[in-house]
Amino acid sequence: MSVGGEFQTLCRDLFSNSMTHVCSAVVPESLTKKYRNRLINTRDPYSIYQLDSRNTSYLLVFHFEDMLDCQTIQLTDVHNLNCRTHSGDSKNLYFGYSHRMCYNYTMDLTSDLKEHCGARGYEENMQSGYYYTNHDPNPDIRTDVDAGALLALPTLFICLVISILLIAFLRWRTSRI
Template sequence: MSLGSAFQTLCGALFEDSMTLVCSAVVPESLTKKYRNRMISPRDPYSIYQLDSINSSYLLVFHFEDMPDCRTIQLTDMHNLNCTSHTGEEKNLYFGYSHRMCYNYTLDLTTELKHHCGARGYEENMQSGYYYTNHDPNPDIRSDVSGGSLLGSPTLVICLIVSLLLIALLHWKTSRL
């Protein structure tokens, strides 16, 4: 089972309903030292969302500083989420190369991040989805690029020229022997 499908299976409820913003902040250095989570660094932005239908389920979105602009979100698949801003504007956010983890038990890091950003009076977390984003502003460019687009790339042209020069050099050396 791939990590992506494991996240979708374990955190399936996060794909079924919308989530509302709880709070946002930046990760304090004390928590990165305490938990030694290699996916986050001090001062990384994070936002916490609570699942509307299950108050003990949370999604923590790391590394994307514009997430606080989303009042509510809805995961549509592993890479896309719909964002509704505080003004009611809707937009799709695409995170093509993100890393996701799901925890179906109480996580102290979630609790401490909630307290750090000022969330008080919320239900204890029984499920935490951690979404480490890598925002791609162009969702039309996907990781499953075909060979046709690679043929026109400047890198391939340079490699071809270098290869031809090496062949010519080897041919010249063998003809001198």
């Protein structure tokens, strides 16, 4: 099962309904030291959203400053989410090369980040989706290619050039004999 498929299966509830913005902040140094999560650094922006239909489910979106403009969001698939801003505008956000994880049990990191950004009085988390974004402003370029395929293209080209040069050298060498 692919990572995106696993996230979509484990966190299927997050795809079923909209989520409302709880709070946003930047990751404090104390939490990066406490959890040693290699995917977040001190001062990384994050936003927390609570699932409207199940108030114990949260989605934490990391690395994308503009998320705090989104009053509500709806995940349409693992790469796209619809954002409704405070002014009522809707926009699609595309995150093509993001890392996602889902936990169907209480996560202390979620609780600590909620507390850090001032979210008090919310239900304890029983499900946390962590969405480490890598925002791609142009999703139309290559939405169906992963990093491995992109790395393979230059490698194949170099192998082709070397093969042609080798064949040319061998032909030249045999013509001299």
